[in-house]
Amino acid sequence: MMAMCLAIPAKVMKVQDGKAQVDFGEGVLREVDVTLVNVKVGDYILVHAGYAIQVLSREEAEETLRLWSEILEAENQLKTK
């Protein structure tokens, strides 16, 4: 069973001819198709039904958390003023 709009993150371990060996965090390598993305070893990708659909950005992940904190902090400061 799979969730059709769910994509699962995986780490790229090896790339060859449009296919990659990836680790979904289980320690087991699985083959996925990477025709649609430009990836290199060490990248994190979103995989949907055996095909990588996007490369995840670690910087942006950290940026999200920074922005969240900023939203919360900024408004807290307003309150204390």
Added chain:
Amino acid sequence: MFEHLKFRDPVLAKRIVEKIREVAPKSDVVKICHVCGTHEWTITHFGLRSLLPSNVEVIAGPGCPVCVTPASEIDEAVQLAQKGVAVTCFGDVLRVPSSEKSLLDAKAEGADIRVVYSVSDAVKMAEKEPAKEFAFFAIGFETTAPSTAIEVLKKPPKNLSFLVSHRLIPPAMELLLGIGDLHIDGFIAPGHVSTVIGLKAYEIFPKAYRMPTVVAGFEPLDVLFAVYMILKQLKEGVARLENEYVRAVNWEGNIKAQEVMQQAFEVVDGEWRGLGRLPSSAFKLKTQYVNFDACEKFGVHVKHGRDLLPGCQCHLVMIGKIKPTECPLFMKACTPQKPKGACMVSIEGTCRIWAKEAK
């Protein structure tokens, strides 16, 4: 991955809930609609609705690809199988009720129906058994359609054809805005569909409909922040397109994926289960790939199917008009063990998620 980055941090969650309470209107009802089965799972599994003020409602739109697949197209898959074609499909679609029988019923009667994880499995099977005809039942939104497109463009084996049932999300969102008594105040747009189609695909919603629209990820904090961002826009009296899911979604989306879809498919009107025909909401193989069209190849054409069994309210659940618990069949005649409607079959169906995950 990135787990240590605290996307589920309860302290942050508590604080964002406080912020939501600050910006939410005091008594006016606000209705926020998402269109993704995985968002519904996050919201229900983590009990997020119970954290929101009682006048802030989050409703689920038609975001379950299996649920929206019309009976007529499942009938076509069944007929292909009855003609001796090995039909490959995703597991979720097997038990979906159809006009007469589900794919599982047909399988029980001896038809060759095989569950696959990916279209590439169907290609491998067809290559392995060249004397047998195979068809791939290609359902799913813009997240799944690129994988079908890749295999069509790669010249699949001669004995593999496709029943293309892909549907598009933005037209379904437009449909919801056309339903007069639904009164949606903001959209949470689906994160993974958006990795493919990009933020730009939703530009129309703030521009033409003045609808605050936020693309969101699937962690509980992603959804809570999206709710906050929408409420804040409403409070400021503005309608913007915002991206909460920057770690995966950008403005353009995945251009390569968009290109393969454009090469393989043309956009046509499509039937949605229980919702009728929506303009420009489906993909069909382009004429140069007609040899790979399973229905053309085997002369199977079903015009109308029976989308709903008597009493089934899936069509109202799918547009967020009613909650699953308001359907008279919910957990009585219709259960995850014996589903009557598509929304109870799929793991992304709102009824099934409520049956399994609601606390």
